[in-house]
Amino acid sequence: MLGCADFAWRKAVPALLQAPELELAAVASRSLEKAEKFATTFGGDPLAGYERLIERRDIDAVYVPLPPSLHEGWVLKALEAGKHVFVEKPFSLTAASARRMVEAARSRGRFLMEDFAFRHHGQTAGAREMIGRGDLGEIRVLRASFGYPPPAPANIRYDRSLGGGALLDCGVYCAQAALLFLGQGLKAVGVHLRQDQAKGVDVSGAAMLASPSGQVAQLAFGFEHFYQCEVALWGSQGKLTLERAFTPLPDQEAVVWLERQGRREERRFPAENQYVSIFQHFARTAVSGKDFEAEYARILEQAVCVEAIQKGALP
Template sequence: MRIGVIGCAGIAVRRMLPAFAACPDIEIAAVASRDPAKAGQVAEHFGCRPVHGYAELLEQDDIQAVYVPLPAALHARWAEAALRSGRHVLAEKPLTLDHRRTAELLELAGGRGLVLMENVMFVHHHRHRAVERLVADGAIGELRAFHAAFTIPPLPDDDIRYDPELGGGALADVGIYPLRAALHFLGDGLDVVGARLVRGTGRRVETSGAALLGTAGTATAQITFGMEHAYRSSYELWGSEGSITVDRAFTPPADHVPVIGLHRGGTAEEIRLEPHDQVAATVAAFAAAVRTGTPPDTGAILRQAELLDEIRRSASRDEPDRTG
């Protein structure tokens, strides 16, 4: 599969392009940028051709798939353009900034027999499947609660994630990780009970937040996220008979030794797994989806988008009145 890359964002250059180059099922055909010099520099490094302009890349006749690592506010526009040009699409998260737009794009892809995949990479790491098996096997009894947090230190003031016009904000950038993890383990029956989004001093976007979610059963989920914090990337599953803890949950390095903490009966056990490269696993999953014609879990993508909107609405309703 020959892939074209729309944009030279940091995640593309640092992570995705090396993973594409290493995947035996993918060949990098072209890299596009609005800056010809940048396109040329990146293309030379990865042995492909440079293209000046995003629309021009979609005019290339030897590209079967497109990767979109642009700012969040531009994902929908260029994902749609790529789909309408007949290309499969891997787009950075969030796929769009509105669940109705997400539904439209998923319907467009499905109607054309194309793969549209959102680049949420941690779900492809084998540690989370191991956790699922432990829960399914009753290792902690009946699941009662899920807690997850993803927080990162402050970014440079000119970082696009502080720009509301480009789709910035903590919820879409880092909140999506604990939210998707809650969906992963509790299913798409989750609903938002309450939420709070907090705007840091001098910022035009929310820089932290939290949400409480529930299911029709007995399980609840609490998620915390932020981008002006000490670093944390973890989740916990609490059951009727024990608990499971996972640290460095969402963005572990490829050589990281994954550990699952299992706590039950007053004892603690560390389950160590082999290192796993979730970036390579994500790229392989995209290539396999295209090869087999099997779309990814579109239900999770859409429900995630709906919950992001529900969190925004809930936080807006619950915002305290500070006028007095």
């Protein structure tokens, strides 16, 4: 792991340790003291400096929970050293940057994956199954929202040079939901990003996307809100709502609601730690050497979609 990130402390590494396919070999930090503290809690060798981890030959894969603007540099170094790489969202700042990383992974035969854990939760698979068998009729509209209260003032999300801002932090989940449920070819037809002039980043936003066949996605996101996390799909015959679509709790059943002809039914999916599930998927795919292209294509579609939203918001 490169960098003792807050998310790694709270969620990712506790999950990684539950995945039998993975072992935490080493933790690198800019500060040896931080690495030692992390390693004392979770294990692995503490290392001062990311290069020292990349050059270790006994390491098969690198987890990159660094600020977004640092992803590309370290991902390329890890790939050059022959590692598979698991990268936090947002994968890249631009579509061109995503292409460079995917090309490097492809040419070295290494697996590269972005951490959108909700895609690997049974709730998401269940919703897709319900849609696939026509429970909602034809899908017309997707509404996705993800918002939370303001982070601390020194947080990386307020630093433009580190890849901060609400679109890259939480808007990307809404874009990923639109691509997952509506498919490729979405165009940004309306965007607004609310800038905090003092901080120099977008702190909230909304976007409307349209598919070639006329389906519409309405996205709302930000970190100046009370907690909000939901995906709703409206079809010609019914509506499906995923509560906590991006953050289902690991110890509670996930609940989705299906509304049809005036009736509202509850569907429940077993409790699952989605971070364990995605780490397992990453490890198994890397070891199998197969199906890398599906994730590369998904990474690129996502990067193109997010860039279209960014461009749509330009004055």
